Amino acid sequence: MSLSRDDLLKVSLEILHAAKEPALRYFRTALQVSDKEDESPVTVGDRETEKALRAEIKRRFPDHGVIGEEFGADNPDAEYVWIVDPVDGTKSFISGMPLFGTLLGLLHQGRPIVGTIGMPALGEDFAGAVNGHSVMNGAVISCRETQNLHAAFVSCNELPSLFTTHPQLVSELTSRARYLRPSNDCYPYAQLAAGWVDAVVDCNLQPYDYLPLVGVIEGAGGVITDWSGAPLTLHSDGRVIAAATAELHAEMVALFKNSV
Known part of the structure; x- marks a missing residue:
């Protein structure tokens, strides 16, 4: 794959946007909540969001691996592996709090190179690249300079x-x-x-x-x-x-x- 870091940022956000509908569709609705083995909650919103993310990744990059919270690992030894958390903050999601997010990252040979934090209910997307830059809704952002x-x-x-x-x-x-x-x-x-x-x-x-x-x-x-x-x-x-x-x-x- 010969995409630049900027290209990868763009693609990551496109994948994120293609999969945001399920979470928004189920947010603040009467959801059935199940408990996983570790007693953390999971909903149809989590599962459908991850399915949508995986489908979009597979459509664009059929040779890439995926590791996700809800459906485990697929081709985890690939050169490029996507990391997926469909609803980070399920307790926020099920309680109507808009601070849940969707996390999507890309590893190259096991090292993180790009990542995104999508906040569907807030209408905010954050994305960044190692040795590159970060953006919020397309505008470049940076950390403060606090040193202690x-x-x-x-x-x-x-x-x-x-x-x-x-x-x-x-x-x-x-x-x-x-x-x-x-x-x-x-x-x-x-x-x-x-x-x-x-x-x-x-x-x-x-x-x-x-x-x-x-x-x-x-x-x-x-x-x-x-x-x-x-x-x-x-x-x-x-x-x-x-x-x-x-x-x-x-x-x-x-x-x-x-x-x-």
């Missing part, structure tokens, strides 16, 4: 879980950050890329939750890794730090290193 926690607005996903498992870490983060706000799911990463917050802390994620974020954050000039500062891969442990600058990221990794 004392000046940073930090969004903390899974805060109740972190309170239980790492209370001292939460206490340190609360005392150091200018603002610490509980948050959920993918939208805080879009806020980071757009320059509205300075950092995001997360845990308990799966590859389809975090790999599509890499292109969006790095294209906007930010840094996103696991808690130890290592690049995110299919085999990462699901704990994520994303920050607006390398300096802020380094300070956060130093704070988190004793919890890894």
